[in-house]
Amino acid sequence: MVSMTFAGKNLVKTILAVVVLFSLFGCADPAPNKLTPEAAKQFLKLRGYNYDEESFLSAAKASDVIAVNAFLSAGINPNAKAQDGGATALISAASRGDRNIVDALLKGGADVNRKDEGGGTALLRALE
Numbered sequence: 001m002v003s004m005t006f007a008g009k010n011l012v013k014t015i016l017a018v019v020v021l022f023s024l025f026g027c028a029d030p031a032p033n034k035l036t037p038e039a040a041k042q043f044l045k046l047r048g049y050n051y052d053e054e055s056f057l058s059a060a061k062a063s064d065v066i067a068v069n070a071f072l073s074a075g076i077n078p079n080a081k082a083q084d085g086g087a088t089a090l091i092s093a094a095s096r097g098d099r100n101i102v103d104a105l106l107k108g109g110a111d112v113n114r115k116d117e118g119g120g121t122a123l124l125r126a127l128e
Contacts, residue, residue, distance in 0.1 A: 035070065044070050047066075072104070078110040081116070089110065
């Protein structure tokens with residue numbers, strides 16, 4: 001059997017205490033900082049976007065995930081349709097294979113069953 005000295009036992013106890021404290025507090029994910037709608041609108045303005053559906057669709061098309069999330073935080077309709085073709089941001093992102101924008105839109109409440117003027121959904125356009 002291995003015998004430990006008093007100092008060795010205290011060292012083990014200290015290391016265990018530090019590990020437990022870090023696992024409880026130090027390594028936890030911080031709470032996500034969600035923008036208020038007004039702060040999100042200000043942020044969008046600073047990035048050069050107007051708060052409207054056309055700018056939202058433009059940000060999604062440009063793969064600007066930060067702006068898309070800000071639009072969603074500000075309360076934009078995630079199912080806004082483009083005037084030409086009626087595609088939503090989700091349909092367009094899916095057809096381009098833009099996974100980051102698709103993920104952001106799905107988390108923001110975009111409807112996967114919305115159809116464009118041709119009757120296509122995001123899934124159908126992704127498969128084309």
